Amino acid sequence: MPRPRSAPGEPDEATRTRTREIETALRRLARLSEKLMQLARAEGGRxxxxxxxxxxxxxxxxxxxxxxxxxxxxxxxxxxxxxxxxxxxxxxxxxxxxxxxxxxxxxxxxxxxxxxxxxxxxxxxxxxxxxxxxxxxxxxxxxx
Known part of the structure; x- marks a missing residue:
């Protein structure tokens, strides 16, 4: 049975999946960098x-x-x-x-x-x- 096609201009399922993975990775990196900055402030501050x-x-x-x-x-x-x-x-x-x-x-x-x-x-x-x-x-x- 053929896979349903995306409407013109809509991303296919593989693209949506990859987009979700990238979004998750970016959120994880943002949390990590925030924590590193907080720790640096805590260690470097009074x-x-x-x-x-x-x-x-x-x-x-x-x-x-x-x-x-x-x-x-x-x-x-x-x-x-x-x-x-x-x-x-x-x-x-x-x-x-x-x-x-x-x-x-x-x-x-x-x-x-x-x-x-x-x-x-x-x-x-x-x-x-x-x-x-x-x-x-x-x-x-x-x-x-």
Whole structure:
């Protein structure tokens, strides 16, 4: 049976498929470049705040924002009391968001990601993904 032809001036199915692939790749590159710029700003800017800020509402806001897309994938474990820290809140939010996004993306898609903040201010993001081999871990901890 012959394939249906596109109307004159309309792209065929192969062209539409390729266009969607290019669009997806461009979106991915835009997100990556945005993240790289955010990280460069966070690393190059002042990481220390003038006054201590409470980290608990920042982590809570990030988790709430991210659960819109990843419903029920984030288990949040926060202390009842606030956690004051002398870190720039924007830099902390950028770095925490990147950790959480990576844990969601590279972990087991059917398992939750645990995001916890200890009373001493230690942020932990744990997923059920495979452990990164030691040789690769040395490479991925270097910028770019």
């Amino acid at each position: 990481l220390q705040a003038e006054a201590p800020v409470d980290l608990v509402p920042i982590v809570r806001m990030l988790a709430a924002d991210m659960t819109r897309d990843e419903a029920d994938r984030i288990d949040l474990v926060l202390p009842a009391a606030g956690i004051p820290a002398s870190i720039d809140p924007d830099a902390f939010a950028i770095l925490a968001r990147n950790l959480i996004e990576n844990a969601l993306r590279h972990g087991n898609q059917s398992a939750p990601v645990e995001v916890s903040l200890s009373p001493t201010g230690l942020l932990r993001v744990v997923n059920a993904g495979p452990a990164v081999p030691a040789d690769r871990l040395r490479r991925i901890t270097r910028p770019f």
